[in-house]
Amino acid sequence: MLSDSMRVFITVADKKNFSKAAKALSLTQPAVSFQIQTLEQYYQTMLFDRVNRHVKLTAAGELLLDYAVHMNNLQAELERNMQQLTGHVKGELLIGASTTIGEYILPYVVGSFKHDYPDVNVTIQIMNTKDIANAIRNKTFDLGIIEGPLDHSESMEVHKFLEDELVLAIPADHPLASKESITLDELKELPYITREPGSGSRLIFEQALIDADFDIENLNVVMELGSTTSIKSAIMGGLGISTISKWAIQDLLKTGKVAALNIDGLTLKRNFNIILNKEKFQSEATGKFLDFLDVDNINRILES
């Protein structure tokens, strides 16, 4: 166990700001000031230059940080070994996830995981792919699950997760609902609800249309909505139809309220990917969660 003052020091060095470090540690700023002063008195030297607007490590601060980080890593390693030895897995698990995964898949997975490992505190943060990648790079998050691929980057580890497929969601009482698939010509006639520009689902759909030499202008777009949930509501309200992740409409499919159709000639598949920072020491909780993300296990969970 590292001393508290060291943990505070590492955070300040990271944030370069006493107040922000305090927030990150759930402390008040004076508490942080106090801990840093304690260290500075102990080592009889300034650890930070309090220069306008931000603080900067002194040479002594750099030296201390070096050792502090090293000790912190040792501590993490110890923690993992101890949990493996005793079987008591615990700690924090921070996951960054894209919308569909975070809203429609992870809640069930985490529920099941918490059943097996009740002392692991799981936090799911829903963000876009770029922010997730950054948080993984920073080691702020333990793992990320993104929709689609990641621009290649050093020190990132990518694992395939589930396969996703956009399907055409149609209200169950719609005349076309009984079909297996429809053609692009049939699609043209239907009132289509689209996601906002830049959304991953929209990009996939439009790219597939381009690949199929279909002019997007021919779509009968009746509405643009900013979230999967609002699109689902709109479909249920009979306002139109849309292409949407099969995972996002599991509930509606099960209760028979919507039908999922394929569109002839369009491939709307993509992969969900798990991303990790190779250089981050993984806690036992992260390790167990990764084991848990095994596709067979996930299917078992999502079916029940």
Place this chain on the structure above:
Amino acid sequence: MLSDSMRVFITVADKKNFSKAAKALSLTQPAVSFQIQTLEQYYQTMLFDRVNRHVKLTAAGELLLDYAVHMNNLQAELERNMQQLTGHVKGELLIGASTTIGEYILPYVVGSFKHDYPDVNVTIQIMNTKDIANAIRNKTFDLGIIEGPLDHSESMEVHKFLEDELVLAIPADHPLASKESITLDELKELPYITREPGSGSRLIFEQALIDADFDIENLNVVMELGSTTSIKSAIMGGLGISTISKWAIQDLLKTGKVAALNIDGLTLKRNFNIILNKEKFQSEATGKFLDFLDVDNINRILES
């Protein structure tokens, strides 16, 4: 900085006894119990088997000790680097020394050292060579200074320190006091005061007599005393003469109260040696003290 509970844990693991660890840490036994319980609750496992009469590390305890020691070493290294960087040398310095060194040389050396490094807390413990060697092996002491050589041992580092010489101390008003040296025949007639059997000085003297083919029985032993100081008093009281380290009678020589004579045909020289544990990380205080023990420096100090 290691947390307090870790420091307590290391001590208990070392002493295998809560109460003794408490004493070593200047705490009470319940405080130690509390710290260990805190760790055990944190890791959700027993760290010690409380078995009759002593405590024993569990597997989890062994694991923790491993990391605790590693972190402790890192901390010591950090401390040294920080002190080198800032120039603020401080901390504890525990020295084990043989009698003559501890009583007649080190006090002056330490006085001078404290002048240069006031924040280093120096403790001199006077013990016999065997105990000093053990304490160095245990890493309980930072360095030892012994009279005579050390039975060779792995992981021990030996440095030559000052040269010592036993001289015949005679009251200044004695008829022979004006001579440079006396013969063994002359010595036979003088009332000789001896140290207890097993004493280093006595061994050296007797070995020299054997080497010179002189029968010890021929000595006119009038008294046996257990310390250098008591022998000095006895000599001053005119009760007899004795062979004694030249360092031990510096004061009496300077004030002209005794004379130091050589004995023809006897070599009564030996070396003081500094011993260190190669595997112990040396603090900056130890490093600076070793620099201080440079022979030229010592002579300078002892002359003033």
Place this chain on the structure above:
DNA sequence: AAAACCAATAAAATTTTCTAATCAAATTGT
């Protein structure tokens, strides 16, 4: 069987750490 040893526990005292409230200095925006 009595004495000695050892760790656990409970409650009180103490020390350490934290928060709330303010302050002063520096920066930013207008």
Place this chain on the structure above:
DNA sequence: ACAATTTGATTAGAAAATTTTATTGGTTTT
């Protein structure tokens, strides 16, 4: 230039943690 904002230091009081004192119960030793 001036008000608003940001940032860390300071101080007093509150809260939390650690430690001590005192005591108990279980072993082992004598």
